Amino acid sequence: MPLKPITLYSHAGPNGWKVAFILEELGLPYTTKFIPFSVVRKEPYISINPNGRVPAIEDPNTNTTLWESGAILEYLVETYDRQEGNKERKISFAPGTPEYFEAKQWLHFQTSGQGPYFGQAVWFTVYHPEKLPSARERYIKEVRRVSGVLDGVLASRQYLVGGRFSYVDAAFITWFSVIPQFLSDAIDVERDFPNVSVWLGRLQSRPAIAKVVKERADVVASQFS
Numbered sequence: 265m266p267l268k269p270i271t272l273y274s275h276a277g278p279n280g281w282k283v284a285f286i287l288e289e290l291g292l293p294y295t296t297k298f299i300p301f302s303v304v305r306k307e308p309y310i311s312i313n314p315n316g317r318v319p320a321i322e323d324p325n326t327n328t329t330l331w332e333s334g335a336i337l338e339y340l341v342e343t344y345d346r347q348e349g350n351k352e353r354k355i356s357f358a359p360g361t362p363e364y365f366e367a368k369q370w371l372h373f374q375t376s377g378q379g380p381y382f383g384q385a386v387w388f389t390v391y392h393p394e395k396l397p398s399a400r401e402r403y404i405k406e407v408r409r410v411s412g413v414l415d416g417v418l419a420s421r422q423y424l425v426g427g428r429f430s431y432v433d434a435a436f437i438t439w440f441s442v443i444p445q446f447l448s449d450a451i452d453v454e455r456d457f458p459n460v461s462v463w464l465g466r467l468q469s470r471p472a473i474a475k476v477v478k479e480r481a482d483v484v485a486s487q488f489s
C-alpha cells in the first residue's frame with residue numbers, strides 16, 4: 265500500500281530542514297507546514313509540540329507524532345531505511361554495528377553541540393536586545409571549537425561515519441549556513457575550516473540535499489526581503 269504523506273512542521277530557521285533532507289533522501293511523501301514563530305507556542309501547534317519549537321512531524325502511516333529534530337531523524341531512518349537481509353541501508357547503519365552507534369554519537373554532538381552554540385551565537389549577534397560582546401564572543405568561540413572538531417576529523421575522511429554519506433552528515437548542513445548569513449565578520453568557513461567547507465560542498469552536490477537547500481534559500485529570501 266502506498267505511504268500517506270508525512271506532515272513536517274517547519275520554519276525558515278535551520279532545524280526543520282534537517283528533517284526535510286532525510287525525507288527527500290529516503291524518497292518519502294511529505295507536506296511541509298510552515299509555522300510562524302508568533303504562533304509556535306499557541307494552539308493548535310502547542311498540542312503537537314508542547315515545547316513550542318519546530319520541527320515536529322505527524323506520520324499517519326504509524327500514528328506517530330514526534331518533535332526534537334534528532335529524535336525525528338532517528339525515527340525516520342529506523343522506520344523507513346530498513347533493507348532486506350545484508351543489503352546496506354541507504355543513509356543509515358544496521359542496528360548494533362559500531363557505525364550505528366557512531367552515527368548516534370555524531371547526531372548527539374550535532375543536537376547538543378552544534379545547534380545550541382551556533383544558535384546562541386546568532387542570538388547574541390542579531391536578536392538580543394542589548395549588545396553583549398562577551399556573550400557573543402563566548403558563542404563564536406564555541407562555533408569555532410565545534411567546527412574545529414569536525415574539520416580535524418574530516419581531514420582524513422569524506423563522511424562522518426562508515427566511509428559513506430549518512431543522515432548524520434545531513435544533520436549538520438543548515439546550521440553552517442548561519443555563518444555566512446550572520447557571523448561572516450568573525451568566521452570564514454572556507455578559510456578557517458577547509459575540510460568542513462569541502463565536505464559541505466560534497467553533501468550539497470547530492471540531488472536530494474540540493475533540492476532542499478534551494479527550497480530553504482527561497483523561503484529565507486521571501487522572509488528577509
Ligand SMILES: N[C@@H](CCC(=O)N[C@@H](CS)C(=O)NCC(=O)O)C(=O)O
Nearest residue numbers: 277278279301317318319332333334
Ligand atoms: N532542540 C530542538 C530545537 C528546535 C528549535 O530551536 N527550533 C527553532 C527553529 S530553528 C524554533 O522553533 N524556535 C522558535 C522560538 O524560539 O520561538 C530541535 O532540535 O528540534
